Amino acid sequence: MTPPKTISVLTAVHAPAAHHLPEAYKSLLAQELPAGWDWQWVVQEDGQTEDVRPHVPDDARVSFGQGRAGRAAMARMLGLARARGEIVKVLDADDQLPPGALARDIEALEGRADVGWVTSRVLDLLPDGSTAGFEGDPPAGELARGSVLDYWRTHDFRASVHPATLAVRRELLLAVGGWMALPASEDTGLLLALSAVSAGWFNAETGLLYRKWLGQVTSDATHTDPTEREARMAVIAERAAALAATGWTYSPAAGV
Template sequence: MRRRIIIVTAVHAPSARFLPDAYTSLCRQDLPEGWEWHWVIQEDGKSDQVAPHVPEDERVTFRQGRPGGPGVARTIALSQADGEYVKVLDADDQLPPGALARDLAALEADRSLGWTTSRVLDLLPDGSTAGFPGDPEPGPIERGTVLDFWKANGFRAQVHPATLFVRRDLLLALGGWMALPASEDTGLLLALNATSRGHFSPEVGLLYRKWPGQATAQASHTEAAEREARMAVVEARARELARLRWSYSAASN
């Protein structure tokens, strides 16, 4: 397998206009010698509105498919994941310089870790950024701690699933992202934490764009009955994985 980091991006027509900014942020990443990135962009649906915004670069693969939500799009994109690691990058977000190298260094240095996360700044419509308190201590995140925090804090994790950098084999073993209309990335985060140790970097690893068209800004995202159902199945999956005591470690791979 090539020494590659696969960047996985789900996109739909409203967010396609932000792809060039995401691409610029990828081009600013420096990786150790022998490593490269491959950006897999998967449209959630088939339209003629996304392709014009996809950069022409041999390191970029663009695919389309029937609509099923961002989790389905990302999971389908794993068919093109010909590398050791997978990095999530939403179409409307950006990676600060150095983000990929820090993620890679953490997992290459400690084979007992399955995934990394990092600090996030909101990217506001005027171009300014804003942080928020509550980040965990830098370094390892032990199994089960994300679920405990999430449950005790109104279903809000102490680390952001949009910053995930994951070992590809672990991601595939867990089935990719959950088949949910939203919170599919939180479901993955909790499943990862139930089965493997993670890592948190205190340096900013993501600029999370705030804009009216984003999925989390829609009323449907916070509709009470569906949100309660999403949280219930996300928690149940993580608890069952923990109960089965399946533990991942790359040390023996």
């Protein structure tokens, strides 16, 4: 029997958000994957407390680890060491996957050899349980190499697609160096690096419920500090430009 292919869902979590993990897990259980695929959930604590493990489900498909505190980028990179999937999918601890999200990611990558990564439409999940969408999503379909990067440069450093929805071929994720060592916007840095070297795909169906709550990292005032933001955007832009200048275009290996 051929072993199943795997999509590794990678979640960085710090103690204040740990109580949301059961809802994220419930959304994983609701996923129906294409034949021959299974999921793995890699939960990596950003720190070494006693507050996260009690919220991690007892499931053989779930791998839990801890490490020195260093923000989400470092936690994700440490967790990546345990991710065995051909595809790596981001899921923040306080967010949820709508039904069908993983299947759409897999199908986009399996069926298109020129596509290295996938993003999806996002709905904000508000404290009262309602949702709110966004205007201005790109058309469903292929995102040409460099197009997301070009949009970001000309729209006040705001991307045309949401980096929290990323699913990416593991080999490409490693080739661009993973998440940037930044206190925030590390996922935007990855998205733009991917855009610099590879075509992507946008799924117009909702692929993420993005929770809005007072404890989320992006609600902290330091997230919008202008000096820090300017520094983050500068180094993100330089990394993406350097990758684009190499002229290298990613070509997936056979197997996904």
